[in-house]
Amino acid sequence: MKARIKQGIAWALSIALLLSVTVFFALRSDVGLWIEQTMDVPPPMDLTPLSESPKGRTWSIEELCALEKVSASSLMMLVNATHPLPKEYEPTLTEYNGAQMHPLMVDAYVALRDEVQRRTGVRIYVSSDYRTAEEQKKILAESASGTAAPLGCSEHEAGVALDVYAPYYAGREFLKSPAGREVNRICGDYGFVIRYARDKEVITGILYEPWHLRYVGAPHAALMMEQDVTLEEYVELFAPEVWYKSGDYLILRTAKKEITLPWEWESAHVSPDNTGYTFFTVKIS
Ligand SMILES: [Zn+2]
Structure with missing residues (x-):
């Protein structure tokens, strides 16, 4: 009887040891990252459509891009097999x-x-x-x-x-x-x-x-990584001509050549998205 108990304990110990080794390696390897990312439940997305557009001054894209606090670039461009770079x-x-x-x-x-x-x-x-x-x-x-x-x-x-x-x-x-x-x-x-x-x-x-x-810059990268969405999916989250708020940013995806910004804002980034729209990402404080 004693021998059987000893044998049982030995088995249990071996299984426990095997499990701890597996868990240890899983946590210290790419498998660990996979488990972490799979188990991760993202918080509610910090991206709210605004019922009203901001009130303030209306700018043309050219006027805006001439300002020092505005950067214009291709950072929001969707580039993939169905969206090649413009010629x-x-x-x-x-x-x-x-x-x-x-x-x-x-x-x-x-x-x-x-x-x-x-x-x-x-x-x-x-x-x-x-x-x-x-x-x-x-x-x-x-x-x-x-x-x-x-x-x-x-x-x-x-x-x-x-x-x-x-x-x-x-x-x-x-x-x-x-x-x-x-x-x-x-x-x-x-x-x-x-x-x-x-x-x-x-x-x-x-x-x-x-x-x-x-x-893709802030706040887009943090939102995409946190919510596990690709750029293809992310761009489509923005209904055209609707302003969105995320933290200290106001975001607009528009086909228009001029936009109305609030009177006070810190900096802005203008980028075409290669789907026919332009992203305005405006830092408000
Ligand atoms: Zn690469």
Whole structure:
């Protein structure tokens, strides 16, 4: 009898040990991130349609873009197989540490990289930045289908995306490094989204790429990451010509060439979305 009890205890201990080892590895690996993201219930979306448009001064897009506190860019452009870059598209680029990217992305990228390093002790690096059509063509020729966007349909050609890696952990291995998982956890707070998200291949047309960072800025990135929506889905959340409020921001998606802004506002960002509308993102305090 005693021997059977001993045997039972030994079995129970072995199972407990096996379970703890499994849980330990799950929490310390990309499986851990997957569990975390799957279990995560997002808070109600901080995006409210306003019943009335703001009262204030009416501006033409040209007048607005001439102001120092307004930046105009392509950050909200939807670029995918069905929304290629306009033929006349010219990316706005600057160079940082040998990588070419939109000027508005530089500070955000540095802040994200430094915070990831502060939290994990590991520095991330850029492996792919802006690509010319020629470079995209070459990548297409070398890759399997579903892993690279068609010509003219890549966010890298738009100059608003970066592929990043941690030393020894690039591509599919990226999430096996604590730095890779941290990038995926916090990038939304720095204006970046994991553009080709897990389980969203049907919508994005591109396989999961936890290393591909697309810059959309605040507050869009945080909303998209928190609610787990792709840019395709996000753009459609905004009924045209309706103002929305999110935190300190007012957002309008419009086809009109002039808009009325409140008398007081701090800064604004103007970007076409490549679906026929322009996004105005206005910081009000
Ligand atoms: Zn990429």
